[in-house]
Amino acid sequence: MFGTTYPIIQAPMAGGTTTPALVAAVSNAGALGSLGAAYMTPAQIRDTVAEIRRLTDRPFAVNLFAGGHDSPHDVDPTAMLAILARHHEALGLQRPTMPAWPADRFPEQFEAVLEARPAIFSFTFGLPAEAIRRARDAGIRTVGTATTVDEAQRLEAAGIDAVVAQGSEAGGHRGTFAGPFENAMIGTMALVPQVVDAVSVPVIASGGIMDGRGIVAARALGAAAVQMGTAFLGCDEAGVAEAHRTALEAGHEDAATVTRAFSGRPARGLVNDFMRDVHAAEKAGPVTLPFAVHGALTGPMRRQASRVGDIERMSLWSGQGVRMFRRMPAAELVRRLVEESATVAAGLG
Amino acid sequence: MFGTTYPIIQAPMAGGTTTPALVAAVSNAGALGSLGAAYMTPAQIRDTVAEIRRLTDRPFAVNLFAGGHDSPHDVDPTAMLAILARHHEALGLQRPTMPAWPADRFPEQFEAVLEARPAIFSFTFGLPAEAIRRARDAGIRTVGTATTVDEAQRLEAAGIDAVVAQGSEAGGHRGTFAGPFENAMIGTMALVPQVVDAVSVPVIASGGIMDGRGIVAARALGAAAVQMGTAFLGCDEAGVAEAHRTALEAGHEDAATVTRAFSGRPARGLVNDFMRDVHAAEKAGPVTLPFAVHGALTGPMRRQASRVGDIERMSLWSGQGVRMFRRMPAAELVRRLVEESATVAAGLG
Secondary structure, X not given: OOOOOOOEEEOOOOOOOOOHHHHHHHHHOOXXXXXXXXXXXXXXXXXXXXXXXXXXXXXXXXXXXXXXXXXXXXXXOHHHHHHHHHHHHHXXXXXXXXXXXXXOOHHHHHHHHHHHOOOEEEEEOOOOXXXXXXXXXXXXXXXXXXXXXXXXXXXXXXXXXXXXXXXXXXXXXXXXXXXXXXXXXXXXXHHHHHHHHHOOOOEEEEOOOOOHHHHHHHHHOOOOEEEEOHHHHOEOOXXXXXXXXXHHHOOOHHHEEEEOOOOOOOEEEEOOHXXXXXXXXXXXXXXXXXXXXXXXXXXXHHHXXXXXXXXXXXXXXXXXXXXXXXXXXXXXXXXXXXXXXXXXXXXXX | OOOOXXXXXXXXXXXXXXXXXXXXXXXXXXXXXXXXXXXXXXXXXXXXXXXXXXXXXXXXXXXXXXXXXXXXXXXXXXXXXXXXXXXXXXXXXXXXXXXXXXOOOHHHHHHHHHHHOOOEEEEEOOOOHHHHHHHHHXXXXXXXXXXXXXXXXXXXXXXXXXXXXXXXXXXXXXXXXXXXXXXXXXXXXXXHHHHHHHOOOOEEEEOOOOOHHHHHHHHHOOOOEEEEOHHHHOEOOOOOOHHHHHHHHOOXXXXXXXXXXXXXXXXXXXXXXXXXXXXXXXXXXXXXXXHHHHHHHHXXXXXXXXXXXXXXXOOOEOOOOHHHOOXXXXXXXXXXXXXXXXXXXXXXX
């Protein structure tokens, strides 16, 4: 699939996690590396893709957020600013202020991806029909993210080459783009076979897959490949705060909670003080802002917390399989996943 | 495992679903039938077990609710009575009234199970340490239900023979007994391997498993057996309202919602008008009553709705794998599950 040796995809995690070193090491090991480029400028996309190409001649994917960016409108940030003020103080930062509403970067980012011509363009949060068509015309394979059968069918109708079926176990952002996310928390065990039955394109299983057991289970359910995020956070090459990795090593499955606290969109991570404060305030009504602006509001706190290793104020993205987290170089992880899969499959024969 | 030919357990669904004909047909086909006896009197348990024994000499399980029964205390049923009044009217029933607080039946039910001596005593909602000990002393194998790694470890410490790892996909009641249920919505793909790694007793996977693909996936994750509920609702022998089966045939994964509306405890079923009314009211605060009394309050509505086939007012328990639902006799379902599993496993070799 996609010209890789193994049907294993390193998930595109945005925000600096998927360094060129990680993407290239994964692809060089025979799996598919993915650059999470959602927070990058067009120039950064161009430069980072060039850097990956210096490190590997194998296929890799570039991923963008394709949807969910609200246009500027009046919001009331009072509650969020009050919560943030306490956490800014704990970090020694100045009082938070409401940022300017960021523009939707997808159109210009997508042009940069088209020019960079990665083997695969993958995306989440939406169904960019025009971008799918243009990528295909340029010889770039397209992969979209679905959290329900309906979303998978919509992606197929738009001409997608493969669908990621993102189960509720997955860490990081929920990819839901049609309907309320609460209805789209379908476990991988149930989601994958139902998507496989409903579409004719290859299905990539994601959510809760951490080792060879999960890979073989996904194949049994009919998936053509797996996509793994949390597992690749343990790779030396990943751009992850050391404190985040230490938290994952101590993490439990029932602490990996879905929250809007950090970005305004539902995403799964290990619960911490900032999440608890936002969730407590949410009991009285919504407090987070639209995704388009919320991330800019919490950015100073998240960046400073990552710099100083304060796990109570950074986003500790994690899937529910966190007890299976382990640290090693990317090439070693891919090698072990392949070996484990062969052993598990042989035991089922 | 447990003396059955196949590592497949028909889940114990209480409330008349697991008829003697179903339990016996499943056990006679080489899987393990389970009687959901949680709503039965001791005499009913005795008589029903005797009836099952007339139909099979194979092992079967008897299941009880072992925990979560609050003692009588003041509650305010105003909001629930107002919601119920509308649905009673739609069914032509008299206005609802607050029932007497039912006693905890577990102690006397358990004595009846001990006397009936099924091969297996399984339970959910708790950790009845004394009952586990007495069952083992009587030569009855014990199976408890866990929704987190912590719960599985507690069951093992109490001397359990096997643990059901109930993933978030599962239909019907959540078995959570330690900690808030919201934290214990772990998908089967993530829950099973983490429980397997944490305990040394056999692990039974449940949640989202509907056909041979799910069975082989569960085995790949390290499960010794699977437990399936929704799949067995399609058996001719199951005591299920015809309207419920028709709803399952038309059901979608994103409509199988967790609700407290019917019993006061979180349980997964297809969304309908009654659930929507309760959920709308819950936006202003909790409206359901403790499990011990809530089921008695909604009982007249549920029973009348089942009698007349009104799917908007009955509990349409369903897991998230509902699009894979199919109708056939129990012996045929077990035969197909075994054949499908062999085919899927062979394809992975």
